Amino acid sequence: MSNQIRTRMAPSPTGEMHVGSMATLLKNYAYAKKYSGQFILRIEDTDKEREVPGGVQAIQEVIRRYGLDWDEGPGKGGDYGPYIQSERLAIYQREVQQLLDNDKAYYCFCSKERLAAVKEQQLAAKVAPRYDGHCRHLTQDEAKTRVEAGESYVIRLKVPENQEIVFTDLLRGEIRFHSNLIDDQVLLKSDGYPTYHLAVVIDDHLMEITHIMRGEEWISSTPKHVLLYQAFGWEVPTFAHIPVFLNPDGKGKMSKRKGMVSAISFLERGYLPEAMLNFFMILGWAKSDQEEVMSLQEYIREFEPSDLSSNSVAFDLVKLNWLNGVYIRKLSLEELADRIKPFVPAAFPSQKLMAVLPLIQERLVTLADFADLTKFFYGTISYDATVLLKKATPELVIMQLQQTVSLLQAMNTWDTATIETAIRQLQEEKDWHKGQYFMMLRLAVTGEKATPPLFETMQVIGKDVVLERLQQALTLLQKL
């Protein structure tokens, strides 16, 4: 149990899980799996103001819907629980007392108003805004008296002066910060809850996390965490800060303002979870043979955090679309039918589903394209009759339609091969222009100029409806 790789993902239930979080989660998951370690899910719900109802459940659900899972965490248990921070308050209180006793932290009684005023002054003086250390030198006794008198307080980290803080990042090597630039971070809030910085260090240590893979946006808080590990006298784990996703245009961190960023929303828009995961894999990392389409198993086998690229990457939706198409085409008809169910309109005649699917499978970019690609298989169609006259006179088209109607009416069997043979024969006999005739039929039968192959489509639509629509075309033309 001691030399095992243990990774974790620690989301907050403050809203929908971001795709960036899911991508980070995948890396933590894969790394633990690769070395037969454990991947832990921990809920960081220390901000009770921002917490959304159902948030904890939603996190678990979206992870599962992406086909991933955790070894320890909510609903699973484990030897290091509880895995929800709000249930660990006593632990933080206990540990922070250690810091206080060892003069590594101090009580701070400054009001929010005073803090705001200080910050304002600093900004005006063009100085980096940070806590001015007002309460830093209060004696233990003094602090105790004020606490006992019921004064509101927070506990701050006593950041050492003139010290260089160095830590190693798996992707970037050594990163150094100077302690004089680091704020005396609040560790325990006035409501008794820990801040992220306190809780994350205590929990990662107590849960024996060996590798912390998290977003790059955490680099600047890492020195605070290192200071905390040192203050506690704990071993510092290995860090790997994963580059953030940029907007598809490559400008700025991917944000809600520029489109949907929640992990669940991509599934709801018809992206396959395996395509999403594959996309996360190849953003910022490449397999040794450069192959981009790969399974989770292959990824787990090959992934190595130190091979991750250290620059931010654009969330290229065009490439995602390509990958999603690749995965849709890989699906068996049965699987596709199952997956596409939520996207099938209520009006769609379900008995036709299995016949329609092979005709649209290679045309689907997302599962949500189903409705658009299949609307002419049922219901009524409408189009401008003049499109039927492309490259032909009204007389010719009317004749073509009439003869096609007679031909089809006389058919005893209605299968693709029979329809195709008969229509091709007619076209050749009459020496009609192939492109013109077939396109005209396609429009008359579907109302669309881009459809699956004509004969298969006619077969699925059914003889009665096809004849009806050819008649409708004739009627329209005669009215012109």
Place this chain on the structure above:
RNA sequence: GGCCCCAUCGUCUAGCGGUUAGGACACAGGGUUCUCAUCCCUGUAACCGCGGUUCGAUUCCGCGUGGGGUCACCA
């Protein structure tokens, strides 16, 4: 603005001192074909700049420039 990170085709990357700088997506052209899509072939396209180090820099170092992150009793 301070601090930190980053820098190869439009995008994601391979490269780890000597290469015709490779691949994928996208794009363009062609083939297959009843349209679209799929599939196949071909092509356009990159080492941010300037100094060093070196016999030799895309590769190592410095500076500049550009991009990104972060500066809460939020995570």
